[in-house]
């Protein structure tokens with residue numbers, strides 16, 4: 001009815017109200033449920049943040065223990081489910097396998113297909129949260145041609161994920177610093193209000209679509225190089241600069257000459273017009289993580305050089321382009337032993353608590369309506385059909 005506003009990319013349209021995440025892009029502020037990301041990254045952990053995002057409050061010690069125990073009880077997946085992962089060619093992109101696996105989950109666990117009350121909602125959320133790291137790890141095992149180890153809940157959520165994912169190819173276990181670094185990266189990715197994938201989860205879920213299938217749609221959205229695919233694209237870019245014997249300065253010049261089509265991947269953000277607070281934390285963590293892993297990476301020096309040149313260049317200053325969370329994360333993942341193609345699945349693992357919390361909030365919001373944007377039609381006016389033999 002009446003006037004339709006044309007707003008491509010929803011630059012100025014709020015599609016929901018939310019109590020979950022607050023961002024002030026001008027000031028570089030990010031908070032989950034009111035808590036600054038800096039404090040959560042330093043003092044909380046992935047499971048606690050998952051609880052916080054979905055339920056609105058930090059758990060007490062007792063609530064945390066019960067939640068952790070419940071999640072750890074559901075980390076294993078059935079053998080038939082592993083066979084589904086193995087059915088993919090080993091050359092398949094891991095995001096395609098992860099997305100398919102999440103879509104398949106309600107087929108294997110039909111008890112969570114329909115969320116009808118608080119208990120089934122909680123079970124569906126716990127199941128998805130619990131099985132995601134196992135799925136990501138098994139997808140990596142498959143593309144690497146390695147065996148899928150059995151889960152070991154006694155090790156703790158993040159430690160066991162790292163063991164499942166990378167254990168088969170490592171002689172020693174990761175130390176606590178590396179487990180903590182992984183945990184911190186996941187906390188930093190846990191939610192980011194109405195980004196492309198989360199808006200997709202809400203949009204799909206607004207049709208009363210099941211949690212798993214809504215989240216699978218979000219995973220597909222995340223795979224795009226302008227969104228979660230950027231962490232992979234950053235590493236590809238850094239390797240390309242190194243291998244083509246380019247230097248940071250001439251690459252930046254190429255980016256500024258827009259006809260090249262090159263973008264400085266890991267730079268720029270729709271809402272941050274200041275340093276992405278997550279990027280600041282990751283940058284700081286990168287050095288210590290590489291040290292804990294005993295790895296030096298010439299690509300880190302290259303990345304820091306690129307950042308320095310970009311931040312003092314008028315092109316980037318005028319457009320308020322700063323490093324985003326994806327600029328440094330890949331360097332840590334790579335040092336841990338993850339191949340580049342696994343970076344976006346790791347982003348998906350991190351974002352899972354946010355997708356779940358946002359889907360739940362949407363489902364409980366009486367103001368939710370099925371997502372159905374309007375359009376501005378620009379096609380032909382009415383015309384008569386022409387028989388096929390009369391067309392030229």
Ligand code: CMC
Nearest residue numbers: 195226227228230263264265266267268269270319324326
């Ligand atoms: N390198 C060079 N120029 C850029 C970049 C970049 N990375 N990002 C934006 N610009 C320019 C763009 O060409 C445009 O210039 P002009 O005004 O002269 O036409 C201006 O800056 C505004 O860019 P935009 O594309 O209109 O901004 P947007 O808000 O639509 O896009 C973005 C945001 C993240 C898609 C974009 O900055 C980008 O493509 N960055 C690289 C990919 C990336 O790192 N994505 C990860 C985002 S953070 C994690 C996540 O949430 O997924």
